[in-house]
Amino acid sequence: MVVLAQGELEQIALPAVQKAAPPLADVPEIDLAAAGAGGSAAGRAAAAKAVAAACEEHGFFKVTGHGVASGLLARVEAAAADFFALPQREKEAAMAMAMAPAAAAAGSSPFGYASKRIGSNGDLGWVEYLLLGVTAAGAPLPVPSSASLCAFRELLDEYTVAVRRMTCEVLELMAEALGMEKDEFTRLVLEEDSDSMLRVNHYPPAPRPELKQQLQHGGNGRVTGFGEHTDPQIISVLRSNATSGLEIALRDGTWVSVPPDHTSFFVNVGDALQVLTNGRFRSVRHRVMVNSVRSRVSVIFFGGPAPGKTLAPLPRMVGEGGSSRYREFTWREYKASAYRTKLAENRLCHFETTS
Numbered sequence: 001m002v003v004l005a006q007g008e009l010e011q012i013a014l015p016a017v018q019k020a021a022p023p024l025a026d027v028p029e030i031d032l033a034a035a036g037a038g039g040s041a042a043g044r045a046a047a048a049k050a051v052a053a054a055c056e057e058h059g060f061f062k063v064t065g066h067g068v069a070s071g072l073l074a075r076v077e078a079a080a081a082d083f084f085a086l087p088q089r090e091k092e093a094a095m096a097m098a099m100a101p102a103a104a105a106a107g108s109s110p111f112g113y114a115s116k117r118i119g120s121n122g123d124l125g126w127v128e129y130l131l132l133g134v135t136a137a138g139a140p141l142p143v144p145s146s147a148s149l150c151a152f153r154e155l156l157d158e159y160t161v162a163v164r165r166m167t168c169e170v171l172e173l174m175a176e177a178l179g180m181e182k183d184e185f186t187r188l189v190l191e192e193d194s195d196s197m198l199r200v201n202h203y204p205p206a207p208r209p210e211l212k213q214q215l216q217h218g219g220n221g222r223v224t225g226f227g228e229h230t231d232p233q234i235i236s237v238l239r240s241n242a243t244s245g246l247e248i249a250l251r252d253g254t255w256v257s258v259p260p261d262h263t264s265f266f267v268n269v270g271d272a273l274q275v276l277t278n279g280r281f282r283s284v285r286h287r288v289m290v291n292s293v294r295s296r297v298s299v300i301f302f303g304g305p306a307p308g309k310t311l312a313p314l315p316r317m318v319g320e321g322g323s324s325r326y327r328e329f330t331w332r333e334y335k336a337s338a339y340r341t342k343l344a345e346n347r348l349c350h351f352e353t354t355s
């Protein structure tokens with residue numbers, strides 16, 4: 001259960017001026033089946049073009065025809081709900097499931113179970129979550145202690161392998177659309193020490209007495225589950241249950257809500273991909289607002305490069321005589337910088353070239 005202490009509600013309530021976001025009417029949709037081996041060359045070219053257009057306009061799109069079994073999605077959703085229904089103490093014990101022992105002892109790992117606190121810079125949300133590191137083979141690390149957690153981890157392993165495969169298909173389409181080698185992006189995510197992760201989020205229904213209290217104090221009854229941010233990695237691939245909540249910011253800063261679709265995946269372009277494409281693909285600003293009636297469960301695979309990987313706009317994206325919008329940096333450097341800032345900050349501005 002997420003329980004708020006005094007004063008915390010003010011921090012996660014949206015200012016009254018922020019009205020409910022209208023739904024995004026035309027979420028770009030990519031049918032991976034039509035783009036895959038079974039489809040035609042024309043179908044693939046059209047899908048690649050549509051992916052590039054969506055990445056340029058929104059940095060966001062929906063994937064259908066993804067090939068991940070619906071039974072697996074349903075099992076993960078049910079197991080996540082079971083996990084979050086456990087007593088608080090047992091969920092906290094799941095730390096052992098997610099953290100390397102040395103990091104756990106030092107209290108320095110971002111991995112594990114957390115409630116309300118997102119990162120270590122004071123960001124709060126009406127959410128509890130499990131954040132797991134993922135190996136190149138696809139498995140969340142390391143081995144948990146109890147039998148039921150072990151089964152949950154094994155299921156998440158299976159899910160990660162399937163979603164990672166699909167993520168690579170999407171990354172190949174992106175590379176093709178930009179006229180690059182097919183594996184330009186996938187090789188970053190598939191490297192032995194790729195810094196990929198899996199996050200399982202649970203947003204319980206917004207607490208009615210608190211909402212009422214907030215409305216009495218001039219609020220608009222809207223509570224933040226996960227505050228606005230861009231994802232730092234290359235790509236994020238999200239699947240949620242049928243509860244709404246996800247919102248994205250359009251180019252002009254307007255917030256729109258994304259109608260939920262539990263049969264599909266949603267893809268976010270991350271900061272690292274914005275850099276690699278020299279800003280052509282847009283890292284999408286997004287957030288989750290809490291539904292007051294139904295709980296939302298989402299699972300997100302984040303595909304990231306290896307810590308020592310040097311990132312900079314790819315030469316093809318800069319072009320002859322063109323200028324690079326970002327300086328060169330390592331993924332380790334970027335993460336260290338991003339983790340020092342609040343969620344909502346523009347983390348990429350520290351890496352922009354000044355010219």
Ligand SMILES: O=C(O)CCC(=O)C(=O)O
Pocket residue numbers: 199201226231238240246286287288298300
């Ligand atoms: O839970 C969601 O639907 C999205 C959460 C999110 O943006 C994140 O975990 O980075």
Ligand SMILES: [Fe+2]
Pocket residue numbers: 229230231236286
């Ligand atoms: Fe995110």
